[in-house]
Amino acid sequence: MGKLSTLILNARHKRILSLIQEHWFRLLAAMGCMLVVAASTAASAYLVKPVLDDIFFNKDVTMLKIIPVAVILIYFLRGLGQYGQEFLMNYVGQSIIKRLRDSLYVHIQELPVSFFQKERTGVLMSRITNDVNILKSMVSTAFTSALRDCFTIIGLIGVIFYRDWRLALYALIVLPLAFYPIVLFGKRIRRVSTGCQEAMAEMNAFLHETFMGNKIIKAFGMEGIEKKRFFEKTQKLFRLEMKAAMVRALSSPVMEFLGGLGIAFIIGYGGYRVITGVSTPGTFFSFMAAVLMLYDPVKKLSGLNNSIQEGLAAADRIFDIIERDSDIAEEAGAPEIPSGPHSVAFRKVFFKYDTEWVLKDINLEVKSGEILAIVGMSGGGKTTLVNLIPRFFDVTRGAIYIDNTDIRKVQLASLRKQIAIVTQESILFNESVRDNIAYGNPKASEAAIQEAAKAAYAHEFIVQFPKGYDTRIGELGGRLSGGEKQRLCIARALLKDAPILILDEATSSLDTESEMLVQKAIENLMQGRTTFVIAHRLSTISYAHRIIVIADGRIVEEGTHESLMALNGEYSKLYQMQLSNGEDRPQGLPRPSSATLSPG
Template sequence: MFLTVLLALLSPVRPYLIQLSVDKYISNDLMRMLLTVTILQVGLLVIETVVRFFFSYLTNLLGQSVIKDMRVAVYKKVVRLDLAFFDKTPIGTLTTRTINDIEAINDIFSEGIISIVADLLMIVAILGVMFYEDWRLTLISLSPFPVLIFATYIFKESVNKSFHRVRNAVSALNAFVQEHLTGMVVVQAFSAENREYGKFRNINKDHRKANVDAIFAYSVFFPVVEIILAISLGLMVWWGANKVLNFEVTQGVMIAFIMYLNMLFRPLRILADKFNTLQMGMVASERVFKVLDSNEYIADNGTKTGEHMKGGITFDHVWFAYKEERYVLKDVDFDVKPGQTVAIVGHTGSGKTTIISILNRLYEVQKGTISIDGVPLADYRLDALRSRIGVVLQDVFLFSGSIYENITLRNPAISREQVEQAAKLIGMHEFILQLPGGYDYQVMERGSTLSLGQRQLISFIRALLYDPAILILDEATSSVDTESEMLIQHAIDKLIADRTAIVIAHRLSTISKADKIIVLDKGEIKEMGNHEELLRLEGFYHKLYMMQFKKAESQI
């Protein structure tokens, strides 16, 4: 801001020195004084150049510092949002918020508010000097200004609308590309390349049109500014020439006014553009702050560490809905004693996976309470709760990086010896050693270089290492072949022996050994008991058994 004021004060000095040179020193043939003033002007030009350098450098440095901090703040917020936010927000849109929109906020500092203040101060300083020198000549010169102000307003509104469409089109492009690159297997498997290409062309066409509309506004506005400048200069010369001839205005004043007008119109040409840059930065900041101000996160106000957690689980009349009143779980009520193995069965969409999601506090329930060892989930610290619950999901996600990093999730507290020991227990140690680099083998994005079964085995090692009090297996062996299942079955039995386990599985071997089986249908518990008890009831479980398990049992 100091440099902004300094630049505004320096701007009118050089034209004034030229005026002084023409009127006093050239007219009176004072060459020595003229040389002094010329040296002074060169020095002034050097000073102004240095000030402009530091002004430009510091404003951009400020912008980059702000967006660095904002990106960290946004990402910190995003990783703490609950999964309901991600269920309804496209990943590409969040990518746009974190990268493109925050980059637009940088423009607020580098080309926006500070530059606008600098230009406005310079305009005020130049106008002040012009009115001081000759107010009548100034008014004649600025008579076309109302037309310029009107044209600037029309330009600002037109470009602002176009820029809004550009930002929305960029967001749509990012979301489309991210989604389709991730799902490219489906696109190619169903020969949908041409259809999806057509959709992309339409989105890209919208993006192009929005940009072209903005370009059209620029193409009209800048020539209009040049024409108005030419008219101002013409009026000034027409009126000023008569005054010079009548010795009412000096030649130096006329030359200085030509410079003043050029200096005045230079910021005015781009002032409207800078206002639009500022507006777009504000629009982008609104979108970013919408993420930062989102209250869609799991409140972490608990104090319990769960260090001595035994694993007793209580669902007390729990109701849960992903959307408003469309309940996925309805009055779910059951107890699991520490060390018990509970299997949850039911048709697809019955709410099995939802139970483990709310147990992990990935979502908050609408009614009822969930407790572990008699302590409500909200009383546990979120990180402590989740560290005491091990999860092996059906759809295993692996990050880009080594197998070792994927197993430990870059936790420095876990040694390589512990990883190898857990891998041996699962039966994966030899397989990993056969890979190029062994545990340092680089897994591609989403683990595409490994089979689904191998990815599940790696996630199982991950769960073993964290030594959880409660183990959740979400159909963890559903995509593993018989040989691989045999490799981990012994480890599963050993792992769940001294801890509570909740198993969602379709395989007879896993369910039949459970201490308790919960049968879900459309979010409600229909039956509960062990394998033999439920078969004797000849109800929902018996029906599922006959449909899904009898054939498998006969094959065994």
């Protein structure tokens, strides 16, 4: 198990490294800059000896002229090196972030509908915003300091050995001692950081849901309880963040204490060597300066381990998504479906989301141009049935055919191109009204857009908007009514002009007047198309050629309004129920016997 997880990690490390690889020339230049910075640090430690021994003890006047100039030069080069390294490494870091964000988004977009039903929106957003940022700080900050600090440490250790190799050997015994707690802290940080990020994602998801559902919160007077639930989340985050801060805060004093031990030893032993005349004060102080300067890069390296651990934890969460495969696959070289009228057939279709069968033995042939109405009690499987046609989900058993070709054997994009959908929830984007109607159809002419809007009975209210077709949906605030939104969605489906049409409870949330308008718009939409229309209100299916009744995942009845009424079964029960509830209106009743099937 342990081995397996390291194997997976290694593959992921390679992916991160391959992201960095393409910037090898920038990395090389940055490394050059880091070398300059490291060399300048070592040089300033080195210079302590000539300053002390030559200037202060021997009063050497030439050195008095050379050394200040050397110091100026060293610090100038150091500044240049630092700037170059910062710029280059940030460039690399930021471009990796962009790449990662892009590929996350691309991948998430390609995941099937089932993925979005399982994952919470806020959590997914957190992956693309927070986690990617943490990975960035690992790459651009940590990677930089890793190289620079390693170079600096090597340079300073070089000075230490050059000045007094015996003392250096003794002093370096302390270093491995310091490494052990670094590893220990790193593991702990990684664990705590994972908890923090998960809590953060959780909070994001909560915010997203409560802001979206704000109306319901107000209507049910849940403000107080939601506030409390939010406080619980921030409290949890607070505790976790404090835990992380404590681990981080502890790692530095522990390092410092170990460093202090080393310095105490150097003062004792090194001072003894100066007093006994084996060494000079210049050598001692140069040595000491190098050791003190070592402290900073070593400490940063230990912090670096922390950010690497945090970054790897974030990388795991990111790659968990990137490595997830879509189960809605497309065969290589699958043929395109040509545009034109299509028939659709369900043959022995069974479907389950998890364990229970939601659709059982569905057999259904819909001819091209036929309008099929699907009715039935709530939860019967109507939405599930139509969701199988554009392959939002794949059948568990059996198959669905378009013109006698299995839909799993054709190009997915071309399949979806043949289908226009109006869903129950009217989903619009914060673009202009025009762009919403032309969604997926960017080349549509102004005339075509207006024609679609007119056919959807939307043109009249659109022209009354402050900027007409240019008004953005967001600018309208909450002003669009349910019926208006639906008519915009219908206009969008009309403009797509696809041969197969799916309408899922398209008139469920409307008042009588707007229902009539939407109904007219839908009738326009259905003309000559293979149509699946789901309706709760039987008044909205008067134009159907055929009606099927779905109950508990099966087609229990099938026929015209008259034949189904004559059966005196499920359909007539539904019909009677609606009549007695007064939901139906006389003018909305199915037309007597005019609903005959016209062969497509």
